Amino acid sequence: MNRTPDLSTAVWRKSSYSDGGGTNCVEVADSYTGLVPVRDSKTPSGRPLVFSAGSWLAFVELVRGQEGA
Secondary structure, eight states: OOOSOOOTTOOEEEOTTSOSSSSSOEEEEOOOTTEEEEEETTOTTSOOEEEEHHHHHHHHHHHHHHTTO
């Protein structure tokens, strides 16, 4: 059973923390219920990582908590 969503029509958005040059960015595709596809902007044709929404939220919260550390 293939659990990877069809991402052929995904609309990717760059991280708000990207360097502005467009080459060192994390990109996320929205609109996948319960899933968060993530890819590296340097290799857009590469296979993205797909996280559960809960796992991605936990990661983002952890990173945000480390900003001031």
